[in-house]
Amino acid sequence: MSSALDILVEPLASPGVMAAKLWLPFGSACDARDQRGAHDLLASLLSRGCGPYNPKELADVVEGCGAGLRCDAQEDGLLLSLRSTLEDAEQLLPLLGWMVLEPHLAPDQVALEKNLTLQMLQRQREDPFHMAAVAWRGLAFNDGGYGHDPMGVEQDLQNIERQQILPLAQQLPSGRSVLSLAGCLPADIEHRIRAMDGFRGWPQASAEWNAGRLNYGTPAGERIHLESMDTEQVVLMLGQATVPHGHPDDLVLRLLQCHLGVGMSSLLFRRLREEHGVAYEVAVHYPQLMGPAPFVLLAATGMERAELSLQLLLQSWDELCQTTLSQADLTLARAKFIGQLAQARQTCSQRAERRVQLRAMGLRDDHDQSCMEAIASITVDRIQETCQRWFQKPQLSLCGPPESLETLERVWAKRHP
Amino acid sequence: MPNGTRCVAAAMPDAPLTCLDFWCQAGSSSEQPGEEGIAHFLEHMVFKGSHRLAAGAFDEAIEALGGSSNAATGFDDVHFHVLIPPDRAAEALDLLLELVLQPALDPQGFSTERDVVLEEIAQYADQPTEQVLQSILSLGCGDHAYGRPILGRVATLNAMEPSLMRRFHQRRYLGPNCTLALAGPAPETLKPAIAASALADLPGDRNKPSSHQPLPLMLHAGRHTQRVDRLESARILMLWTTAPAHNQDAVMGADLATTLLGEGRRSRLVERLREELQLVESISMDLTALEEGSLITLEVICPEDALPAVEQEINAVLHQVADEAVSEQELRRGYQLVSNSLRYSLESVGHVTGLCASHVLWNRNQDLLSPLNHLSQWSAERLQTELFPALLPEKACVLIARPGANQ
Numbered sequence: 001m002s003s004a005l006d007i008l009v010e011p012l013a014s015p016g017v018m019a020a021k022l023w024l025p026f027g028s029a030c031d032a033r034d035q036r037g038a039h040d041l042l043a044s045l046l047s048r049g050c051g052p053y054n055p056k057e058l059a060d061v062v063e064g065c066g067a068g069l070r071c072d073a074q075e076d077g078l079l080l081s082l083r084s085t086l087e088d089a090e091q092l093l094p095l096l097g098w099m100v101l102e103p104h105l106a107p108d109q110v111a112l113e114k115n116l117t118l119q120m121l122q123r124q125r126e127d128p129f130h131m132a133a134v135a136w137r138g139l140a141f142n143d144g145g146y147g148h149d150p151m152g153v154e155q156d157l158q159n160i161e162r163q164q165i166l167p168l169a170q171q172l173p174s175g176r177s178v179l180s181l182a183g184c185l186p187a188d189i190e191h192r193i194r195a196m197d198g199f200r201g202w203p204q205a206s207a208e209w210n211a212g213r214l215n216y217g218t219p220a221g222e223r224i225h226l227e228s229m230d231t232e233q234v235v236l237m238l239g240q241a242t243v244p245h246g247h248p249d250d251l252v253l254r255l256l257q258c259h260l261g262v263g264m265s266s267l268l269f270r271r272l273r274e275e276h277g278v279a280y281e282v283a284v285h286y287p288q289l290m291g292p293a294p295f296v297l298l299a300a301t302g303m304e305r306a307e308l309s310l311q312l313l314l315q316s317w318d319e320l321c322q323t324t325l326s327q328a329d330l331t332l333a334r335a336k337f338i339g340q341l342a343q344a345r346q347t348c349s350q351r352a353e354r355r356v357q358l359r360a361m362g363l364r365d366d367h368d369q370s371c372m373e374a375i376a377s378i379t380v381d382r383i384q385e386t387c388q389r390w391f392q393k394p395q396l397s398l399c400g401p402p403e404s405l406e407t408l409e410r411v412w413a414k415r416h417p
Numbered sequence: 418m419p420n421g422t423r424c425v426a427a428a429m430p431d432a433p434l435t436c437l438d439f440w441c442q443a444g445s446s447s448e449q450p451g452e453e454g455i456a457h458f459l460e461h462m463v464f465k466g467s468h469r470l471a472a473g474a475f476d477e478a479i480e481a482l483g484g485s486s487n488a489a490t491g492f493d494d495v496h497f498h499v500l501i502p503p504d505r506a507a508e509a510l511d512l513l514l515e516l517v518l519q520p521a522l523d524p525q526g527f528s529t530e531r532d533v534v535l536e537e538i539a540q541y542a543d544q545p546t547e548q549v550l551q552s553i554l555s556l557g558c559g560d561h562a563y564g565r566p567i568l569g570r571v572a573t574l575n576a577m578e579p580s581l582m583r584r585f586h587q588r589r590y591l592g593p594n595c596t597l598a599l600a601g602p603a604p605e606t607l608k609p610a611i612a613a614s615a616l617a618d619l620p621g622d623r624n625k626p627s628s629h630q631p632l633p634l635m636l637h638a639g640r641h642t643q644r645v646d647r648l649e650s651a652r653i654l655m656l657w658t659t660a661p662a663h664n665q666d667a668v669m670g671a672d673l674a675t676t677l678l679g680e681g682r683r684s685r686l687v688e689r690l691r692e693e694l695q696l697v698e699s700i701s702m703d704l705t706a707l708e709e710g711s712l713i714t715l716e717v718i719c720p721e722d723a724l725p726a727v728e729q730e731i732n733a734v735l736h737q738v739a740d741e742a743v744s745e746q747e748l749r750r751g752y753q754l755v756s757n758s759l760r761y762s763l764e765s766v767g768h769v770t771g772l773c774a775s776h777v778l779w780n781r782n783q784d785l786l787s788p789l790n791h792l793s794q795w796s797a798e799r800l801q802t803e804l805f806p807a808l809l810p811e812k813a814c815v816l817i818a819r820p821g822a823n824q
Contacts, residue, residue, distance in 0.1 A: 063683050066757030119718070277530065277532030336483070346766070
C-alpha cells in the first residue's frame with residue numbers, strides 16, 4: 001500500500017532559499033453547516049505547538065532561523081507553507097509533519113486563536129469589498145461549502161470549542177495529502193523526508209478514504225443582494241458560479257478572464273476606466289477551485305456614476321453570450337494567458353504551490369504546458385457557446401450608500417422583473 | 418550615460434521573464450505648491466499614450482508580447498515597470514521609454530483620467546485603516562511632503578491643467594534624475610538597445626542646481642485622539658522619524674530594532690500584548706526607508722475598551738528595551754529575520770530591479786546584500802544606547818483612533 005502523502009521535489013536555482021507547501025484535503029468547504037470557520041481555526045492552531053515544541057519553542061525555532069511558517073484554510077484544503085534558507089531546511093521541514101500528526105491544540109491556544117479570529121471578522125466589516133464578496137458567496141452558494149468566507153461566520157465561531165476541533169485534527173492525516181518542495185534543497189531530500197522526525201508516522205493511504213463530492217452549494221432564490229454602508233463608493237460584483245479548475249470549459253473561461261480583466265488592455269479596464277473614467281478598481285475574479293468557481297466582474301465606483309458603471313458591467317456580461325469575440329481579442333487573450341503562466345512561476349513558493357495544487361486537484365503535472373498548447377485550438381464560437389452555457393443567470397452583490405443601492409436595484413429590476 | 422542617466426542590470430539566468438524598470442526622482446516630495454498629487458496623476462497619464470503611441474496602444478503591444486506593465490508613485494520616486502518574455506525585451510524597452518519620456522497629456526484623456534484618480538481617492542477614503550494611517554502622517558510630519566497624501570486632494574486635482582503637468586514632467590524627468598534597471602536571463606544583450614534608446618535624448622541638466630529643495634523632516638511629537646466613522650476596532654498608531662535612507666548603518670539598525678519589537682510571536686510587543694495579555698488583535702512595526710528621513714510606524718488593532726491597558730503596556734515595553742539590553746538570543750533572531758527577508762526578496766525579477774534601481778537612483782552604488790554588512794555593527798548595547806531611547810513613546814506622534822462618528 002502506498003503512503004497517503006505524495007512528495008514532489010523541484011530543485012531550482014534560487015538565492016539559497018527553498019519553499020515547502022503541504023496540502024491537506026480539508027478546507028472550509030468541509031465546515032459543518034453550523035461550524036463555519038472551524039477549519040480556519042484549526043489551521044491557525046497548527047503552528048501553535050506541535051511535536052516536541054510548545055508554542056513559544058516553536059516560534060523560537062522558526063523565527064530564530066529567520067524563516068516563515070504558516071497554515072491557511074482555503075476553500076478546498078489547508079495549505080501549510082514553509083520558507084527557509086537551505087541551511088535551515090532540514091531542521092525546519094519536520095515541523096510540517098508534526099503540525100499534521102501531532103498538533104497540540106492546547107486549550108489556552110484555542111481560546112486565543114478563537115478570540116483573534118472573532119476580532120478579525122469584526123474588523124473585516126470595515127471593508128466594502130469584503131462585505132460585497134461575502135454577500136455574493138451567499139447568493140451563489142447559499143449554505144453550501146463555498147457559501148461562506150473561509151475565516152467563518154461570527155455566530156458559528158462563537159460556539160466552536162476545542163472538542164469540535166479535535167476530530168477535525170484527527171482526520172487530517174487520513175486524506176490524500178501532497179508535499180511539494182522547490183528551490184535550493186538538501187541533497188536527496190525526496191528519499192530522506194519520509195524518514196525524518198515528524199513525517200515518520202505518516203499513515204499509509206487508506207482504501208476507505210474517499211474525498212467524495214462535497215456540497216459546494218447552489219444559488220439562493222435571490223439574485224441581488226444590497227449591503228448598505230456609509231461609503232463614498234459602491235462596490236459592484238456581478239457573476240455566476242461556473243466550473244472547477246481543469247473542467248473542459250475552464251480553459252475557455254480563463255481566456256475570457258484574460259480578455260475581460262487582465263491588464264490594461266482588458267475590456268473592463270478600457271471600458272470603465274479609459275473610456276468613461278467611472279472606476280479605479282476593475283477586475284475579474286475567477287479562482288482555481290475544485291468545485292464550481294465564481295466568475296465575477298468587479299468594479300468600485302462613486303455614487304453619481306454607479307448607475308453607468310452597473311450598465312457597463314451588464315453590457316459587458318451580456319455581450320459575452322450575444323456576440324463573438326474578435327480574432328484580435330482572442331489572440332491578445334492567448335498572449336496574456338501565456339504571460340500569466342510565466343508570471344506565476346517566478347518564486348520557489350509559487351512553483352511549489354502550483355505543483356501541490358495540480359496534484360491535489362488530480363490534474364497532470366504538465367497541465368499548464370498542455371493548456372498553452374490547447375488554447376491555440378479554442379475558437380471564438382466555442383467561447384460564445386461556453387458563455388451561453390455558464391452565464392445565463394448572473395447574480396449581483398452591491399455594497400455602498402443606501403440611496404445609490406436603491407437606484408441600482410431599479411436598474412436590475414428592469415432587467416430581471 | 419553622458420546625460421547623467423544611470424542603468425543597472427542584474428543577471429538572473431533562470432528567470433522566466435525580464436523586468437524593465439524605469440525610476441525617476443519624481444515622487445510627491447518633488448511637487449511644488451499647487452502641484453500636490455501631480456506626480457501620481459502623471460503616473461496615470463503616462464499610460465494614456467505618447468506622441469507616437471495612441472492611448473491604449475502601449476498596453477496592447479506589451480500584453481500582446483506576453484508581458485504586463487504597471488507603475489507606482491512614492492514620496493521620493495516613481496517607477497514604471499514591464500515584465501516581458503526575455504526575447505521581446507528590446508521591443509518592450511523602446512515602447513516603455515517612449516511612453517514615459519514623451520507622454521501626450523491629451524486634454525480629453527486628462528479629464529477622464531482625473532475622474533479615475535478621484536475614484537482612487539474615494540476608494541482609499543472608504544478604507545478606515547488608510548484614513549487612520551494618513552492622519553498620523555499628517556499629524557506627525559506636518560507641512561513636510563511625507564505628511565501629504567500621495568494621491569493629492571480633490572480641489573487641487575480639479576484645478577490642474579495639462580500644461581502644469583507638462584512643466585512638472587520637464588522639470589523632473591531629466592537624465593540625472595532617472596535610472597533604468599533590468600533583471601532577467603541576459604540583460605547585457607540589451608546594452609545596444611539602451612544606448613540607442615530615448616534615454617540618451619533626455620536632457621542632462623547636470624550643472625543646473627536642483628530645483629528640489631526638501632524641507633527637513635521634523636517629527637511633531639504629541640498625542641492625538643480621533644473618532645473615525647465605520648471603524649470596527651480601535652487603533653493606536655505611533656510614528657517616529659529616523660535617519661534618511663542614505664545612512665544605511667542607521668537604517669539597518671532601525672530595521673533590526675523594529676524587528677526585535679514587532680515581528681513574529683517572539684518579538685517583544687507581539688509576545689507581551691497579543692500572546693500573553695491577549696489585549697490586541699494585532700500589533701506590528703514597520704520601517705519605511707525614505708530619502709529625507711525614514712519613518713517608523715507602530716500599528717495596533719484592539720477592542721476600544723482595551724485602549725488604556727494597551728497604551729500602558731506599549732509604554733512599558735518601549736521603556737524596558739531602552740533600560741535593559743536585549744539578550745544575545747533575541748539579537749541573533751533579529752539578524753536572521755532581517756537578513757533572510759532580504760534574501761527572500763531576491764527571487765523575482767521585479768523585486769531585484771526595484772532594489773537595484775532605488776540604490777542607484779539615490780547614488781548608493783552597492784551590492785544588493787551589502788546593507789547586511791551593517792547589521793553586525795548593531796550590538797545589544799549599541800541598540801540600547803543609540804536606538805531604543807529614540808523610540809520612547811514620549812518621543813512619538815501618537816494617534817488613538819476610536820470607532821464612532823467623525824467630530
